[in-house]
Amino acid sequence: MRNTVARDAILEIINTTDEALSQSDVQAKLPEGLCNRVTIYRVLDRLVDEHLAHKITNIDGVIKYANCQSCTTKHKHNHLHFNCERCNTVTCIEAVEPSFKLPANYEVKNVNFLVSGICPDCKEN
Template sequence: MTKTEKILSNHGIRPTQMRSKIYKFLKRKQSAVTLREMQKIFVLKSEVDKTADKTTFYRAIKLFEEKRMVHQIDDGTAIAKYAVSDENVANTYGTDLHMHFHCTDCRKTICLPNKIPEESLPDEYEVNNVNLVLIGICKKCREK
């Protein structure tokens, strides 16, 4: 069993070939991706068999999201983007308390490394989702 298959199994996900490929792909990405971008890349690399359609990708992403292994980012472009969630010290995934940055030039959205301190959240509230997006121009685009 591969490392990716073990990760999926540990989170109660049956590690099919496509789920493993999708999760491994997302884990390698530096920026968040849309379902359409993911499909295009998989088709170009011939990593998808003829039976894999957009429903296959959608179901896999939604399953990963349900298990909190992936989070959806609403960066203001009206197209959902997805990135692998952070693991906490117990090697489990939870609510990602971090900001994102969306570049208006290259249109990439990335997860920023700094976390929002949990102690800054009121005790009487339970946070289920966080969506903080900073919008501007990334370092690579500014240097052009």
């Protein structure tokens, strides 16, 4: 698939933001009129398919997107995602890798560890 101005702009936003972003968050950061809501969703899905972003479902069921650090042919996101209950930000916590043990014959395809609480910024205020 070819690169587009919208794809490049959305990828830049995802790569330069420390927290996971929803479609509406991305749209708010884009230059006005660059692309519509449907195009943003398509680009975000494409970035996930290209292993440049990963999806996180927050505590409210909203899908957010964060950049991939080291995915090449398969997503590997066995890190913790922290959802602040005050500001509703979702942050990848790479230093924490929760572990679990599944019964035999189960195959893991996707992992989403989500912890909710109060982030450091909200705790200070």
